[in-house]
Amino acid sequence: MTMIKNITNVRGIKCWGAHTGVKSMRRDLAIIYSEVPAAAAAVFTQNKVRAEPVEISERNINTNHRAQVIVCNAGNANACTGEQGRLGAEAMMKVTAEMLNIPEEDVIIASTGLIGEPFPTEDVVNGIRNNIHKLSDEAKAGSFVANAILTTDTFAKEGFVGFEHDGIQINMGGIAKGSGMIHPNMATMLAFVVTDLNIENKLLDKTLRYCVDRSFNMITVDGDTSTNDMVAIMANGMADNTKIKSESDPGYIIFREKLLELLTHLAKLIVSDGEGASKFIEYKVTKARTEETARKLVRAISDSTLVKTAMFGRDPNWGRIVAACGNAGINFNYRKVNLFLGDQEKMVQVLEKGKPLDFDKNYIKKLLRESQIRVHLEVNNGKESGMGWGSDLTTDYVLFNSVYTT
Amino acid sequence: MTMIKNITNVRGIKCWGAHTGVKSMRRDLAIIYSEVPAAAAAVFTQNKVRAEPVEISERNINTNHRAQVIVCNAGNANACTGEQGRLGAEAMMKVTAEMLNIPEEDVIIASTGLIGEPFPTEDVVNGIRNNIHKLSDEAKAGSFVANAILTTDTFAKEGFVGFEHDGIQINMGGIAKGSGMIHPNMATMLAFVVTDLNIENKLLDKTLRYCVDRSFNMITVDGDTSTNDMVAIMANGMADNTKIKSESDPGYIIFREKLLELLTHLAKLIVSDGEGASKFIEYKVTKARTEETARKLVRAISDSTLVKTAMFGRDPNWGRIVAACGNAGINFNYRKVNLFLGDQEKMVQVLEKGKPLDFDKNYIKKLLRESQIRVHLEVNNGKESGMGWGSDLTTDYVLFNSVYTT
Structure with a gap:
């Protein structure tokens, strides 16, 4: 039996995907947690209409380019929800920080689902409260989160790449959701990547932008950009390699190549899941x-x-x-x-x-x-x-x- | 019986629409001629791939902002045709100038139809030779040209507006073809307008751009711009009003309003003819x-x-x-x-x-x-x-x- 690796094979990563009731049957809450604070970077939608979690996550990332957890709910996009939605997004961030005993600015939040519906704050907050103790590094937990971020997607999108640097095995895993673009207002593209590489956070940011430009920004289903799009990466350094600080570092080129490979793989999976597409x-x-x-x-x-x-x-x-x-x-x-x-x-x-x-x-x-x-x-x-x-x-x-x- | 006016109701305008054989059955050659040289202006496609007639007509208009005839063939776009197409477009211009005994730079040419097929120079040149003596100001000649520029359009698009200025009746008529966007490579949008107003040519140019921005540039069927798009206007001054030279001229505002009205009317007809559209x-x-x-x-x-x-x-x-x-x-x-x-x-x-x-x-x-x-x-x-x-x-x-x- 071949082991298929996922984000739980990245050192220090624990996760869980739960059902909170926003969606009727399927898992709708994903939590990806690093045991130690990680260097973090993210790119957000270019749409001028931005969902509440996008505003909060961008502010948090910009504070210190660090994060320790990504929390994402599915079924409600928390976009065009006004004050009610802003308070809901803040509650989502606060309860996560409180339960994990970490600073609020180390929380990345994301939402995907219907636009303009009131945000189900109670379901999401209770979901976080009731599931955070289940965070696990078992393989099935990785599958749970990959499924918990889906909306109209017909399959979960996962990827994993390993490479050697400094004589150490570096692990990198990611999940994504598309862009079926099928169900009204559910066009959001999300991707979350974790790695145990030790890399300087500004360089991580530059690398993520380089790779997103050549992967997610090169796919198209119908040319529309959603209010919620987000690609985020956490690099927690637990591989314990000498920290990569410059583009001339021997390990840097291979990292960028592998990240591009992983993001391209996820991007192509999203296109493959464009329902209503035949080719x-x-x-x-x-x-x-x-x-x-x-x-x-x-x-x-x-x-x-x-x-x-x-x-x-x-x-x-x-x-x-x-x-x-x-x-x-x-x-x-x-x-x-x-x-x-x-x-x-x-x-x-x-x-x-x-x-x-x-x-x-x-x-x-x-x-x-x-x-x-x-x-x-x-x-x-x-x-x-x-x-x-x-x-x-x-x-x-x-x-x-x-x-x-x- | 109500008379429906068309371009032949503009003083000094004669025209003819003929069948040359490029299309199997329908008229495919349109000639619109002014008895005297006219102030002229035109806007052309923004697509970087431009058909041969676009290159020639732009050059001719820029020479002296004057024209005396518009010749348009349908069935072949003369786009992506290389040297053969360039020579064909030149022949089309030259034979027209020669037959009418006018300078080459006073000829505007246009083409619409399939891209990348060799240009049927002989058919078009013979068509011009054999039909130019038929130029007429009878109403039916106006209908003939309106039909001769069509490709997959399901109806001819015509418009006429009259207004008074300087105590004189000013006439303005136009024809257009769309943008069924249905048949492969036949997406060209063309419009030709003639008026007997006396107006300075630089001001005519500015007015045309103002009105095109608010009419043809505000319609969309599928967002693509063709290689052949062109809107041209000839103002021959035969109404004999005092020449309009400035935007503060009392007649200017009404002219701009009427031109915008005419172009908007033609633009909306094009959208109405978007086959495959239900609304x-x-x-x-x-x-x-x-x-x-x-x-x-x-x-x-x-x-x-x-x-x-x-x-x-x-x-x-x-x-x-x-x-x-x-x-x-x-x-x-x-x-x-x-x-x-x-x-x-x-x-x-x-x-x-x-x-x-x-x-x-x-x-x-x-x-x-x-x-x-x-x-x-x-x-x-x-x-x-x-x-x-x-x-x-x-x-x-x-x-x-x-x-x-x-």
Whole structure:
């Protein structure tokens, strides 16, 4: 029997996922706790309408770039809830700090679920009170938290990577929820990562932003950003390696690489769970002038409604891809580009320096029938590249998203 | 019998719409000619991938802000066609200038249709040669051109406004094509306006941009901008009014108002012809700090996939509208806003200062069943407002747009 590792395999991490009653049947409260205070960093939604827990967690992280616990409820987003919601979020933070006997500013809170419904403060606060003594490092506790943050997700999203540094095994685990974007107002994307690496907190913050830009910020289901999005990491240093303080540290590059690997894995799981989507599409832009422009092109293509419907229809419609690039807000010369379309196995070139090739439309249509397909654009303007992942736009997506709120 | 006026009712305007063979059955070549050189202005697509006629027409307009003829072919966009297309566009311009014995820089050309197909230069050039002597000011000639610029449009889009200035009747007529966005690569939006007003060309340019920003730039079907979009106006001065040279001229305000009225009329016709759309939605944002922010909010809401699917589903999903505003790229405080939803007759308030009201969901769902619905957001942050028009996102839209290119 192969052991599948999860966040409980990170030194000093205990967790629990409980049912408090906000959701009717499923677990709806997740607590991830580190035995010692950890360096912490987080990125938050860019939406100007921000949920109450986002305000509190950002303030707490900015106080000392440290945290010891992440508490997340599911079923209610605590967004657009006004004073009642603000007080509820504060109560959630205070009871956690009190029960664990840690400073309030070492608590990160998060919420996901319906927008604009009064926050069920009593259920959540009682849930924390009644479950905090259950915090555990058993493997099943890891599964419980991964499930307790879900809303309309159809499966729990977990990942684990290990690597060696300083002759020490470093462990890093994470959980996420998507972005089914299916149920009204439940579009929140959350990810929580823990590691026992010893790293300076400012550098941790920089690394998290670098990796989020290349993973979660490169996925798209429908281009909307929710009021509650959050990616947080705690690094508690219990691996006891010499503290990583600079980007030139030999351990730093491998940490960044592994964190990017973990976040990309979680991001791709979120796209895979886009209900109403029939295809998982990998976008690659290469030979661009800068990495930034490559990523802008990936996002412009993967966000285009016309490209996404073409992918649903297995249509090698290069004109829409080129037109989407023209709207990317960067200099773009279609006369230089090569374009390739295909499935996981095989790709076919459809454009050579902007000119359509005489490709076999039936063959390529057959490739695009696969559930995992690839789009590769060579800009031929430099050496940099970018990748992203998205879904197609289907009739099912529209049906799911058009149902009544209640 | 009521006479319906069209562009042929503008003094000095002659036109013709012909069939050259690029499209199998329908008229596919439009020529709009002024007996005397006219002040001219145009706005072009913001897409970085621009069709060949866009390049030529922009160059010609910039030479002397004057034009005497607009020639447009339908069925082939002359975009992504390389050298062959560039030569074809030049031939189109040259033969027109030669046949009419006018300078090349007084010719505006436009194309709409499939992207990336070789340009049918011979058909178009012969079409111009064989039809230019048919230029006519009969009413039917106006209908012919309105039809000759269509692609997947299901009806011709025309408008006419008259007003008095200097004791003289001023005539202004226009035609447009949309944005069915249905057929692959046929998303081009074109509009051509002619008037006999006498107005200075720089002021004409400024007025056109002002009006396009508030009409064509405020409609959305799927958020994509085509390679060929163009709005052009010729003002030939044959009404013989004293030339309007300044914004403080008494005739200026009425001209701008009437031009905006005409362009808004054409823009709304384009949205109405969004095949695969089931609803026409009017968005109004009021009490905003600036007109610019009001328009940004209108665009953010009307472009949101989640809002558009909710409208299809008759769902008073205010959370999605507020979240879309949060993504508009401006400062936005949801705690101040009032939101109203309804049909043409009746609106219901659903948010008061950001708080959901206890509205009757079944009643509002009934209102949203209408084919013309309204969304009205009060920002309560100032005195400015903006309007826009869009369609919903339907399962039919996805089906139409997913069909194979050929």
